[in-house]
Amino acid sequence: MVTLKIDGREVQAEEGKTILEVARENNIYIPSLCYHEEVTPYGACRLCLVEVTGNGRERLVVSCLYEVADGLKVKTNSERIAANRQMIMELLLARCPNNQAIQELARQLGVEKTSFKLDDNQCMLCALCVRVCQEVVGVSAISLVNRGVDRALATPFYEPSDVCIGCGSCAYVCPVDAIRFEDIGDTRYIYWPNNKMEFKLKKCKTCGNYWAPEKELEYIRKQANLPADAFDNCPDCRE
Amino acid sequence: MAKTKTKRLSSPQELEALRELIVKGRDPNQSCIVICGGTGCLALGAQEVINAFKQEIEKGSLKNKLALRVTGCPGFCERGPLVVIKPKNILYQQVKSEDISEIVSATVKGNIVDRLLYTDPDTGQKITYEHEVPFYKKQKRLLLGDNSNIDPTIIEDYLALGGYATLSKVLFKMSPDKVIDEVKKAGLRGRGGGGFPTGVKWESCRQAQGDTRYVICNCDEGDPGAFMDRSLMEGNPHSVLEGMLIGAYAIGSHQGYIYVRNEYPLAVRNAGIAIKQAGELGLLGKNILGSGFDFSVKISRGGGAFVCGESTALMASLEGKVGEPRAKYVHTVEKGLWEQPTNLNNVETWANVPLIIKNGADWYAKVGTEGSKGTKIFSLVGKINNTGLVEVPMGITLREIIYDVGGGIPDNKKFKAVQTGGPSGGCIPESSLDLPVDFDQLTDVGSMMGSGGMIVMDENSCMVDIAKYFINFLEGESCGKCVPCREGLKRMSQILTDITEGRGKEGDIELLERLSATLADSSLCALGSTAPNPVLTTIRYFRDEYEAHIKDKRCPAGVCRELVTYLIDEENCPGCGLCVKACPVEAITDMGKKKPVVLDQEKCIKCGACYDVCKLGAIIRK
Numbered sequence: 001m002v003t004l005k006i007d008g009r010e011v012q013a014e015e016g017k018t019i020l021e022v023a024r025e026n027n028i029y030i031p032s033l034c035y036h037e038e039v040t041p042y043g044a045c046r047l048c049l050v051e052v053t054g055n056g057r058e059r060l061v062v063s064c065l066y067e068v069a070d071g072l073k074v075k076t077n078s079e080r081i082a083a084n085r086q087m088i089m090e091l092l093l094a095r096c097p098n099n100q101a102i103q104e105l106a107r108q109l110g111v112e113k114t115s116f117k118l119d120d121n122q123c124m125l126c127a128l129c130v131r132v133c134q135e136v137v138g139v140s141a142i143s144l145v146n147r148g149v150d151r152a153l154a155t156p157f158y159e160p161s162d163v164c165i166g167c168g169s170c171a172y173v174c175p176v177d178a179i180r181f182e183d184i185g186d187t188r189y190i191y192w193p194n195n196k197m198e199f200k201l202k203k204c205k206t207c208g209n210y211w212a213p214e215k216e217l218e219y220i221r222k223q224a225n226l227p228a229d230a231f232d233n234c235p236d237c238r239e
Numbered sequence: 240m241a242k243t244k245t246k247r248l249s250s251p252q253e254l255e256a257l258r259e260l261i262v263k264g265r266d267p268n269q270s271c272i273v274i275c276g277g278t279g280c281l282a283l284g285a286q287e288v289i290n291a292f293k294q295e296i297e298k299g300s301l302k303n304k305l306a307l308r309v310t311g312c313p314g315f316c317e318r319g320p321l322v323v324i325k326p327k328n329i330l331y332q333q334v335k336s337e338d339i340s341e342i343v344s345a346t347v348k349g350n351i352v353d354r355l356l357y358t359d360p361d362t363g364q365k366i367t368y369e370h371e372v373p374f375y376k377k378q379k380r381l382l383l384g385d386n387s388n389i390d391p392t393i394i395e396d397y398l399a400l401g402g403y404a405t406l407s408k409v410l411f412k413m414s415p416d417k418v419i420d421e422v423k424k425a426g427l428r429g430r431g432g433g434g435f436p437t438g439v440k441w442e443s444c445r446q447a448q449g450d451t452r453y454v455i456c457n458c459d460e461g462d463p464g465a466f467m468d469r470s471l472m473e474g475n476p477h478s479v480l481e482g483m484l485i486g487a488y489a490i491g492s493h494q495g496y497i498y499v500r501n502e503y504p505l506a507v508r509n510a511g512i513a514i515k516q517a518g519e520l521g522l523l524g525k526n527i528l529g530s531g532f533d534f535s536v537k538i539s540r541g542g543g544a545f546v547c548g549e550s551t552a553l554m555a556s557l558e559g560k561v562g563e564p565r566a567k568y569v570h571t572v573e574k575g576l577w578e579q580p581t582n583l584n585n586v587e588t589w590a591n592v593p594l595i596i597k598n599g600a601d602w603y604a605k606v607g608t609e610g611s612k613g614t615k616i617f618s619l620v621g622k623i624n625n626t627g628l629v630e631v632p633m634g635i636t637l638r639e640i641i642y643d644v645g646g647g648i649p650d651n652k653k654f655k656a657v658q659t660g661g662p663s664g665g666c667i668p669e670s671s672l673d674l675p676v677d678f679d680q681l682t683d684v685g686s687m688m689g690s691g692g693m694i695v696m697d698e699n700s701c702m703v704d705i706a707k708y709f710i711n712f713l714e715g716e717s718c719g720k721c722v723p724c725r726e727g728l729k730r731m732s733q734i735l736t737d738i739t740e741g742r743g744k745e746g747d748i749e750l751l752e753r754l755s756a757t758l759a760d761s762s763l764c765a766l767g768s769t770a771p772n773p774v775l776t777t778i779r780y781f782r783d784e785y786e787a788h789i790k791d792k793r794c795p796a797g798v799c800r801e802l803v804t805y806l807i808d809e810e811n812c813p814g815c816g817l818c819v820k821a822c823p824v825e826a827i828t829d830m831g832k833k834k835p836v837v838l839d840q841e842k843c844i845k846c847g848a849c850y851d852v853c854k855l856g857a858i859i860r861k
Contacts, residue, residue: 042720043566043721043763044720044721045721046722046723046761049761060761061566065568066566066568083756084723084757084760087727087753087756091722091726092722094730116733124722125719125725146719148714148716148717148725149714149715149725149728150719
């Protein structure tokens with residue numbers, strides 16, 4: 001265990017944890033968009049910037065990647081931090097002016113409008129969907145393609161993915177609702193910013209409801225080594 | 240050159256014996272024609288010159304009288320293709336294949352071809368010898384000097400000059416700690432841009448916990464206008480290998496990588512040949528020189544992404560992943576390539592190592608300033624008379640580099656600024672020309688050493704346009720991972736484009752400054768955090784130019800087309816018609832002799848061809 005100070009408050013933390021993790025455990029708010037406890041931290045949105053003082057040196061670091069250390073002093077807000085967060089929100093607001101989640105976070109951080117020309121995106125490229133698809137689901141159906149300002153979220157070559165199982169984890173984890181899915185009749189539709197896919201849903205043998213994509217169930221069945229009839233019934237009709 | 244039969248060397252004595260054998264087989268007084276086969280001279284037609292020399296020597300059966308050596312870059316690219324006659328060091332410049340028979344016959348007779356000598360522009364005097372040419376006089380060519388003594392594809396050339404003897408000394412007479420101490424004492428700082436003390440880095444890597452350790456040579460130089468590392472790797476690859484070997488021994492590494500961009504085909508080729516030849520002689524591989532020390536080097540070719548010169552992105556790329564940087568809160572010397580302790584240095588840093596160990600830290604530290612020791616290679620380009628590669632002692636002033644070595648600005652134009660440190664360096668104005676060049680001084684004026692690019696600008700350069708150029712470059716090279724760099728550079732580029740096209744508004748300068756502060760503070764890697772430098776320095780030193788663009792919709796240098804208008808001064812125009820011929824879009828009409836020409840503003844594309852061609856000042860640029 002190490003002892004550190006966050007905003008003047010002394011807290012105990014496990015070694016190896018990041019400042020953001022420890023702050024959340026202690027109910028200290030640090031804004032962030034690209035962090036999720038289930039996947040490897042990425043450090044791309046830069047909103048979780050904090051000021052740390054250790055070894056007599058003060059510097060800005062991103063709290064989702066910086067590990068706690070004994071005697072570390074952390075400031076989660078200051079004029080400098082606020083100025084950086086506000087500029088980042090101005091940039092995101094210019095990229096995604098019509099995204100409600102981003103508008104809301106911008107307001108919360110004191111940004112009402114952006115100084116830049118407006119684009120019209122929904123996705124802000126935090127790669128949470130990509131990381132969940134790879135690290136949690138384990139299929140890597142989507143990735144970030146192209147470089148720099150042309151960066152985009154897509155399936156390989158923007159074509160329907162062979163490996164996507166239609167589970168919708170990407171939509172679930174997206175912090176700004178840039179990915180959606182809906183089930184209509186016997187079909188699931190997943191809408192990414194640059195492409196769309198359809199999946200056939202499995203019908204429950206007992207109640208007749210369509211309840212999950214066939215590909216997803218087949219994937220889980222194989223991963224968990226379950227018998228062929230494991231998912232014949234939906235969870236409600238299972239014994 | 241006679242090739243010695245290769246045999247694995249198994250002791251320092253065998254290495255020394257081989258060196259003596261090579262030296263004995265060579266007559267130091269024999270005339271040797273040295274031709275630069277570096278990329279610059281090849282582009283100017285050096286291959287034809289090389290072929291012509293071969294034919295001429297063959298034709299006259301002069302093989303015993305004249306040796307021929309194709310080497311790497313000696314630096315004076317402006318005057319290429321370059322030919323030097325050794326051992327006297329007679330320099331012939333801008334040599335063409337039709338000059339060859341004259342050079343050969345003069346050389347055999349001991350004469351000199353006067354017309355191919357360099358003329359000093361100040362005195363009008365012809366200069367015979369290479370070392371007397373002003374371009375070379377103020378240089379201190381510790382690293383580049385051997386380029387013209389070595390055919391990089393022949394390891395014997397390097398051995399003849401005592402190559403690998405320093406490695407031998409290290410392996411048998413020095414402990415790893417002693418090597419690290421020596422490098423620390425020499426004060427060598429990383430030449431790739433950061434300027435981190437090399438010895439300290441090595442020590443951290445040696446002390447880090449890990450199963451294995453790696454050393455990497457960064458030859459991913461990608462700055463526009465820079466070719467320092469390229470020329471070293473092309474011209475003297477064994478000096479880089481020897482440096483890596485010494486470093487690997489000091490750190491305790493047995494595997495090295497040279498990460499070189501594939502757009503440097505000659506560097507890739509020569510590094511490959513050097514690794515093969517060193518391996519055949521037992522200078523790489525298992526049990527080097529019988530010391531028990533093993534070390535191998537592999538080449539990894541980069542795909543040409545600028546960001547892959549950043550150490551963590553480079554390592555990701557080497558691992559076969561997308562070349563994107565990661566946060567360096569855990570240093571690469573602790574967890575680098577494949578999560579193992581990894582020491583990365585750039586080409587020039589590695590090439591300095593054998594020199595330091597051979598001559599001692601005290602000798603090395605005599606050159607340079609308090610905080611920056613040794614020499615630095617710069618590629619001097621832009622509006623400068625002597626374009627080329629220059630190696631100067633740290634602490635030399637910018638003025639000396641630009642005027643004494645570089646020969647000043649062409650066409651007697653006025654100097655305006657020099658951009659140092661690559662695309663994320665800063666533009667330094669005339670008032671700072673007497674600045675001694677070292678890592679810290681350049682940082683103080685808002686620029687940086689970077690890897691050593693130096694781009695000179697004259698009065699005809701628009702500083703807003705220059706800032707836009709570098710920001711556009713960086714925007715194209717940003718990996719796109721973090722928000723400030725990806726989105727911030729895009730917005731900077733938009734604002735600068737608006738300013739140069741007449742759409743600048745009040746508040747743009749302040750917005751650029753605010754944006755710059757965020758990029759510097761919060762970007763993930765150095766590409767983003769240093770990217771604002773060209774913008775901030777041009778605002779700091781040339782704010783009036785920004786204001787002229789924004790407030791008066793005027794480009795003082797006459798570069799930004801949307802802000803420039805060309806007019807005919809009817810009083811002064813004699814109707815000579817020169818401008819009519821020069822105009823590429825037929826916007827100017829000849830109205831007959833002694834009548835002023837007429838310029839159609841609708842058709843004019845504002846290229847300035849008429850302005851450049853008119854000697855009477857009858858074209859007005861507003």
